[in-house]
Amino acid sequence: MTESQQGAVIKTQGVTKEYADNGVPVKAVRGIDLTIDRGEFTAIVGPSGSGKTTFLNIISGLDNPSGGKVYLAGRDLSQMSGSELSNYRRDHIGFIFQAYNLIPVLTVQENVEYIMLLQGIERDERRERVQQVLEQLGLGKMISRRPPQLSGGQQQRVAVARAIVSRPDLVLADEPTANLDSETAEDLIGLMRQLNEQDGTTFVFSTHDDRVIRHARRTVVLKDGKIKSDEIR
Amino acid sequence: MWLQVKLAWRNVLRNTRRTIIAAIAIGVGLASMIFVDALTIGMEHNMIHSATASYMGHAQVHNKQFTDTREAASTINGLDTLLQQLRNDSLVKYASPRILGQGMISSPANMSAVQMIGVDPTVERYVSHIDDALVEGGYFADTAGRAVIIGSKLAERLEVELGDRVVMTMAEATSGNLSQQMLRVRGIYHFNSTELDQGMAFVRIDRARQLLALPDQAHEIALVFNKEGLGRKTKHPFYDRYSYDGNLVEGWSEILPQLEAALQMSQFSTYIVGLVLFAVVSLGIINTLFMSLHERMFEFGVMRAVGTQPIGMARLILLEAAALALISVLLGVILGWLVTSIVAQHGIDYSGIEFAGATFREPLYPVLQTDQFIRFPVMVFLFTLIVAVYPAWSAAKLNPADAMRKSM
Numbered sequence: 001m002t003e004s005q006q007g008a009v010i011k012t013q014g015v016t017k018e019y020a021d022n023g024v025p026v027k028a029v030r031g032i033d034l035t036i037d038r039g040e041f042t043a044i045v046g047p048s049g050s051g052k053t054t055f056l057n058i059i060s061g062l063d064n065p066s067g068g069k070v071y072l073a074g075r076d077l078s079q080m081s082g083s084e085l086s087n088y089r090r091d092h093i094g095f096i097f098q099a100y101n102l103i104p105v106l107t108v109q110e111n112v113e114y115i116m117l118l119q120g121i122e123r124d125e126r127r128e129r130v131q132q133v134l135e136q137l138g139l140g141k142m143i144s145r146r147p148p149q150l151s152g153g154q155q156q157r158v159a160v161a162r163a164i165v166s167r168p169d170l171v172l173a174d175e176p177t178a179n180l181d182s183e184t185a186e187d188l189i190g191l192m193r194q195l196n197e198q199d200g201t202t203f204v205f206s207t208h209d210d211r212v213i214r215h216a217r218r219t220v221v222l223k224d225g226k227i228k229s230d231e232i233r
Numbered sequence: 234m235w236l237q238v239k240l241a242w243r244n245v246l247r248n249t250r251r252t253i254i255a256a257i258a259i260g261v262g263l264a265s266m267i268f269v270d271a272l273t274i275g276m277e278h279n280m281i282h283s284a285t286a287s288y289m290g291h292a293q294v295h296n297k298q299f300t301d302t303r304e305a306a307s308t309i310n311g312l313d314t315l316l317q318q319l320r321n322d323s324l325v326k327y328a329s330p331r332i333l334g335q336g337m338i339s340s341p342a343n344m345s346a347v348q349m350i351g352v353d354p355t356v357e358r359y360v361s362h363i364d365d366a367l368v369e370g371g372y373f374a375d376t377a378g379r380a381v382i383i384g385s386k387l388a389e390r391l392e393v394e395l396g397d398r399v400v401m402t403m404a405e406a407t408s409g410n411l412s413q414q415m416l417r418v419r420g421i422y423h424f425n426s427t428e429l430d431q432g433m434a435f436v437r438i439d440r441a442r443q444l445l446a447l448p449d450q451a452h453e454i455a456l457v458f459n460k461e462g463l464g465r466k467t468k469h470p471f472y473d474r475y476s477y478d479g480n481l482v483e484g485w486s487e488i489l490p491q492l493e494a495a496l497q498m499s500q501f502s503t504y505i506v507g508l509v510l511f512a513v514v515s516l517g518i519i520n521t522l523f524m525s526l527h528e529r530m531f532e533f534g535v536m537r538a539v540g541t542q543p544i545g546m547a548r549l550i551l552l553e554a555a556a557l558a559l560i561s562v563l564l565g566v567i568l569g570w571l572v573t574s575i576v577a578q579h580g581i582d583y584s585g586i587e588f589a590g591a592t593f594r595e596p597l598y599p600v601l602q603t604d605q606f607i608r609f610p611v612m613v614f615l616f617t618l619i620v621a622v623y624p625a626w627s628a629a630k631l632n633p634a635d636a637m638r639k640s641m
Contacts, residue, residue, distance in 0.1 A: 062538055063634035083542060090540020097637070103532060105243035110236065117236050118540050162539070 008071070009170045009202050010036040010059050015068035017054050017225075028054040030225040031068065036204060036218075038169070041196045043216035044206040051225040052206035053174055059204070060093050060172050061085040073169050090118050094163025096173035096205075101159040102147040108134065108158050109143045115166045133165045134158075137191065153184035160191060164201055173205035177212050189215045237545070241552030244525070245560070255521040256561040262514040263565025263613045264572060266507055270609070271573045271599035272581075273503045277496050279583075279597050281461065284492050285485050287424055288361040288433075290329070290455035291464030292472075293488060294319075297481045299452055305334055305406035308450040310478045316454060324471055326459045329353060329360040330451035332441035336403035338383070338434055342392035347434045349401060351441020360455045363422050363435060370395045370420035378437050380419035384430030388421045395421065401434065405446040412444050425584070456482075465493075514613070515620040522554060522624040533628060534636030543629035550628045554621030561617070562610040570606070573599045 017029040029051045036042055044052050057063035059070055061077050070077045073092060080088060089095075102111045109130050116126045134140050137157050147155050156176060163171045173192070177185035189212050195201050205216075213219060221228040245252050285291050294315065299307035309315065312330065319328040332351030337344055354373040358364050363382060364372040373380045381399060383391075393399060395418055402413050416436060424430055442448055463469055467484040475482045486493040526533070533546065580596030 057634040060538070062637075063632070086537070086540050086542050089538060095535070095538050097535060097538075101535060103240065103536070105240060105247055106236075110239075114236070115539050118542075118545070 007037055008035045009038050009040075009073055010034070010204070011071040012059060013069045013071075015055070015058055015065045015070060017051070017058060017063070018066045028225050029058065029065070032222075032225075032227055034220065034227065034230075036170075036202065038202055039196070039200045040202050040204070040218055041193060041216055042204045042218040042220060043213050044204065044220050044222060045208060045213055045216075046206075046222035046228075047208055050222040052208075052222055054225075055222065056172055056174050056204070056206055060095070061089055090115060091166070092169045094166065094168040094171040094201075096156065096159045096163050096171065096176045098175040098178040099152075102155055102162070104147045107144050107146055108139060108150070108161075111147070111158055112162045112165050115162065119166060121166075129165055130161075133161045137161050151184075152180055153188065156180060156184075156188050157191065160188070160195070164195060164199075168201075170202045170204065173203065175206055175208075177207065177209055182211055185209065186211060186215075234548075237549050237552055241549055242556050244529075244549075244553050245556040248525070248528075251521060251524065252557065252560065255517055255557060256564050258517040259514050259558070259561035259613065259617065260564030260568055262510045262517075263562060263609055264569035265510055266609045266613075267565070267569030267601075267605045268573050268576070268599065269503055269506050270605050271577070271601050272597065273499055274600040274602065275577075275598045276499060278600060279595060280492060280496065281464070281485070283595070284489055285457075285461070285464060286362050287366070287426070288363075288429060288455075289485055289488060290327075290360050291458045291461060292456040292482055292484045294454040294456070294475060294480055294482050295452065297479055300481055300483070303335075305404070305445055305447070305452070308406075308447060308452055309454065309480055311480075312449070312451050312454075315475065315478075315480065319454065319456065319475065322471075324458055324460070324463060325456055327356055327359045327457040329356045329455045330438065331357075331453040331455060332438055332445060332447060332450070333452040334403050334406075334441065334445050336401060336444070338381075338387070338391065338399055338401050340391035340393045340397065340399045343390055345387060345390050346432075347387065347401075348432055349403065349441055349444070350433055350435050351438040351444075352435055353438050357435075357455075360457050363420075366422040366424050367420050368423045370418070372420060373437060375417065375419050378440060379414070379416050380437065381416035382420035382422060382435040383418060384433060385421055385423040386427070386431035387434065388418065390431070393418050395419065401436070401444060403444040405444075407446060412446065414440060414444050416440070511616055515616065518554065518557070518617050518620045519623060521557065522550060522621055523627075525553070526550070526624055526628055530631075530636045533631055534633045537631055537633035537636065543631075546631065547625040547629040550625035551618060551621050554617050554625070555614070558614045558617035562614055565613065566606055566610055569609075570601070573601050577601060 012032050012034045015029055015032045018025055018027050032055060044055060046052050054063065058065045061072065077085065112130045112133065113126045116129065134143060137160060139154065139157055139161060142150065142154065150158065177188055180188060192203050193215050196203050207213060218232045220230045294309060296307040296309050298304060316328055316330060319325050330353060334349045336347060336349055338347040358372060368385060391399060397418050399416050399418060400413055401416055402411060405412050442450060458464060463471065464485040467487055472482045472484065537546065577599045580598045582596045584595060
C-alpha cells in the first residue's frame with residue numbers, strides 16, 4: 001500500500017459501471033480515478049445522469065463497480081464479502097440521502113442511535129452521544145419526536161446527526177439538499193461545513209445546486225460518467 | 234434485538250387498516266379451524282353416542298361362530314360365569330344378556346319378518362334407550378310377561394296399536410320346529426332409524442328363550458363401559474381377557490366398521506379443511522408482508538446502507554410476521570371461542586339424519602377443548618413464521634443501491 005493510499009479516505013482507480021436499463025446497456029461511470037483525503041469537504045457535481053449517485057454508491061460499497069478498484073481507508077472493497085461490507089459501512093461511513101432518510105416509526109433519538117445499536121455500543125454511551133450530537137445540531141428538544149412530526153430541514157439535520165454520531169471516517173451525502181428550500185439547504189450545508197471544520201469529518205456530497213456548490217472546498221465535476229474537472233479552492 | 238422488536242411492532246401498526254384486514258383474514262382462518270375441530274368432535278360424540286346408546290352398547294360379546302354364521306344354536310359359552318365376571322369388572326358399567334332370533338311377527342291385518350330381541354328389562358334399560366324412545370305405552374309394562382315393544386314403522390305395517398295382540402313365530406334353535414307365542418303390544422318406540430323402527434321387536438328374555446328353546450342361554454351380551462372411549466380401543470387388554478372359551482368381545486368400531494370409517498373420513502376432511510385454510514392464510518400473510526416490503530423499499534435500502542446485516546433484515550421481517558401472527562391469533566382465539574360457544578349453546582339440528590349406520594338423535598353441539606386453544610394458535614403462529622421466511626429471505630437479499638433506486 002502506498003503512502004498516498006494510507007492518507008486517503010477514498011481512492012478509486014479506473015472505476016467503471018455498466019448496467020442494463022430495460023435491456024439497453026448504460027455506461028454510468030467510465031473510468032474515474034479520484035483520491036479524497038481525510039478532512040476534505042468535496043462536492044461531486046454534475047447534471048442529472050452524469051453518474052454522481054452511481055459513483056457515490058460505488059465508493060460507499062453499496063454497489064459493485066464493473067471495473068477498476070476502490071480503496072476505502074486503504075482497504076480494497078472488492079476483497080470484502082457482503083457481510084464485511086455491511087460492517088465496514090456501519091463502522092466507517094455515515095450516510096445522508098436526499099429524502100426519506102429516517103425510519104418513520106422510530107423517534108429522533110432511536111433513529112440517531114440505530115447505528116450505534118448495530119455496533120453494540122452500551123446504552124449509556126449511546127444515549128450520551130445522541131444527546132450531545134442532537135444538542136450540537138440544535139435538535140435537543142426534538143428527541144422524542146418521530147420524523148413525520150419534523151420539517152424537511154429538521155429531518156435532514158437528524159440524518160446528519162445519525163451520520164456523524166458514530167464518528168465515521170467519511171460522510172457521504174447524495175443530494176442532501178434536493179428536497180429543501182434554498183434557505184434550509186444553505187443552513188444544512190453550513191452545518192456540514194461547520195462539522196468538517198470543527199471535528200475534521202470528511203464529507204463527500206453530490207449536488208447540482210450552485211448555492212450549495214460554493215460551500216465546497218473541492219469540486220469534482222462529472223459529465224457522462226467521467227471527471228470533467230477537479231478544483232480545490 | 235429489542236429495537237428490532239420495537240421496530241417490527243411499530244411497523245405492523247403503521248398501516249393499521251392493512252394490519253387489521255390481514256389479522257382478520259388469519260384470525261378467521263384460525264377461528265374456522267377451532268370451530269371445525271369442535272364441530273368434528275361434537276359430531277363424533279354424537280355419532281358414537283347415537284350408534285351405541287340406542288341399542289348396540291359400547292361393545293358386545295358373542296359366540297365366535299354366531300358372529301360368523303348367525304346360527305341360533307351358537308350361544309355364548311359359560312354365560313353365567315362370564316356375565317358375573319363382566320359385572321364385577323371395574324371397566325364395565327352394565328352388561329345385558331340378549332337372545333336374538335329371526336322370525337315372523339303377524340297381526341290380524343299383516344305380517345312382517347322381524348328380528349326378535351329378548352332382553353332383561355331391568356338391566357337393558359341402562360344399555361339401550363328403548364324406554365327413552367317410546368312414543369306410546371310403557372317399558373314392558375305388563376305382569377304376564379307377554380309384552381312386546383315394537384317400532385313405529387312395524388306397528389304401522391302390522392296396523393296394530395297398544396294392547397293389540399300379535400303372534401311371534403320362530404324356529405327352535407336346535408330342532409328347527411316352529412314355535413309361536415302370542416304377545417301383546419305394550420310399547421311403540423321411534424328411533425328414526427329404519428333398521429330399528431321396522432325390523433326389531435323386543436320381548437322379555439325368558440319369552441325369547443322359550444320361543445327358541447334355549448333355556449338359560451344368550452346370544453349376546455351388550456356392554457356399557459364406564460369410559461365410552463374403550464369401545465373404540467379394541468387393542469385394550471379387556472378384549473382379550475374375555476375373548477375365551479369360543480366367545481369373542483368386539484368394540485363398536487369393529488361391529489360398525491362403516492361408522493369408524495366415517496369418523497376417520499371426517500377427521501381426514503378436517504385436515505383437508507385445515508390445509509385449505511392454511512393455504513389461504515399463507516397467501517394472505519405473504520401478500521401482506523410483500524406489500525409492506527415493497528412500500529418501504531427505500532427505507533430498507535437505507536437500513537442496509539447504514540450497516541444492517543442481511544440477517545438483521547430477515548429478522549425484522551420475521552419479527553413483523555410474529556407481531557402480525559400475535560394479533561391475528563388473539564383475534565382468532567376470541568372469535569373462535571365466541572362463535573363456537575354460541576353454536577354450542579344452541580346446537581345444530583341434524584336429528585333424524587342417518588349417516589354411516591348411525592342416526593343423529595340429538596342436535597350437534599361443538600365441543601370446545603383447551604387443546605384447540607393451544608394447538609391451533611401455536612400452529613398458526615409457527616406457520617406464519619414459516620411462510621414469512623420467503624419475504625424475509627427477499628429482504629435479506631436486497632441490494633441497498635437497487636432498493637433505493639427502485640423506490641425513487
